[in-house]
Amino acid sequence: xxxxxxxxxMYEVFLFLLYETKEEFNQYMNEYLKIxxxxxxxxxxxxxxxxxxxxxxxxxxxxxATNLIDIELKCCLQNKVSNERFDFIQTAALNLYxxxxxxxxxxxxxxxxxxxxxxxxGEKQHxxxxxxxxxxxxxxxQSSIYFKKIENDYFINWKGIAEDIxxxxxxxxxxxxxxxxxxERIQNVRTTDIIEG
Numbered sequence: 001x002x003x004x005x006x007x008x009x010m011y012e013v014f015l016f017l018l019y020e021t022k023e024e025f026n027q028y029m030n031e032y033l034k035i036x037x038x039x040x041x042x043x044x045x046x047x048x049x050x051x052x053x054x055x056x057x058x059x060x061x062x063x064x065a066t067n068l069i070d071i072e073l074k075c076c077l078q079n080k081v082s083n084e085r086f087d088f089i090q091t092a093a094l095n096l097y098x099x100x101x102x103x104x105x106x107x108x109x110x111x112x113x114x115x116x117x118x119x120x121x122g123e124k125q126h127x128x129x130x131x132x133x134x135x136x137x138x139x140x141x142q143s144s145i146y147f148k149k150i151e152n153d154y155f156i157n158w159k160g161i162a163e164d165i166x167x168x169x170x171x172x173x174x175x176x177x178x179x180x181x182x183x184e185r186i187q188n189v190r191t192t193d194i195i196e197g
Contacts, residue, residue: 033075033092033179037165039085042077044092049074050156050181054105055189057098067104069114071096071145071156073181085166093133094158094179096145100128105188110149118142118161132162132177139163141174147183154183 033044053070074093096114103112116130118141132138143160159178167173 031075031179031181032078033073033094033177033181035092035162035165035175035177037086037175038173039166042086042089042092042165043079044075044179045078047073047075047181047184048091049093050184051187052106052109052154052156052183052185053187053189054101054103054109055187056104066100067102068098069096069101069103069112070098071158073156073158073179075179075181089134091134094140095129095131095133096143097129099130106154106186109147109154109186112147114143114145116143116145116160134165138165154186156181156183 031045031047035042035044049072051070051072053072054067055070056067072093072095074091077090077092099114099116101112101114103109130140130143132140139162141161141163143158145156145158148155148157157178157180159176161174161176163174164172165175
């Protein structure tokens with residue numbers, strides 16, 4: 001299944017790619033996460049954490065030495081959702097751990113694109129972990145992640161498809177989501193032990 005986006009959202013993404021200064025960029029787009037549920041749209045803003053780690057695991061009998069990336073994001077709910085079923089949701093976290101990349105450090109991060117096609121439930125890709133947390137775990141089925149450098153700042157744009165955040169019966173439908181966040185911290189680690197998933 002391919003996520004669908006309206007023309008307004010497509011225009012925002014176009015502007016994200018077009019403008020080369022932070023001032024121009026901020027005129028058209030602010031940091032946010034939007035989750036599009038069939039009953040409500042959850043709008044988050046104010047990222048408490050936007051962290052990227054680049055490192056290489058040690059070669060073992062099971063794994064070859066590989067360049068890996070971790071992404072950790074956390075933000076707060078911006079708008080009061082009219083749907084009472086979502087009243088308890090106040091924050092959202094999205095995380096990607098141990099994803100293989102050709103980068104050994106942050107040089108060239110703005111050229112990096114991560115495409116994660118839909119993976120069958122219960123299976124992992126590249127021994128990686130990817131998930132959303134809204135006070136409860138949400139499976140992310142499909143992701144497209146890319147980075148952009150504006151002046152000296154890095155931004156991440158992540159869009160994808162997650163499982164239904166409310167329904168677990170025949171009413172359940174996939175929920176699309178997208179976010180833009182300024183990366184507050186980038187950590188380059190030369191060598192680390194791989195964490196078994």
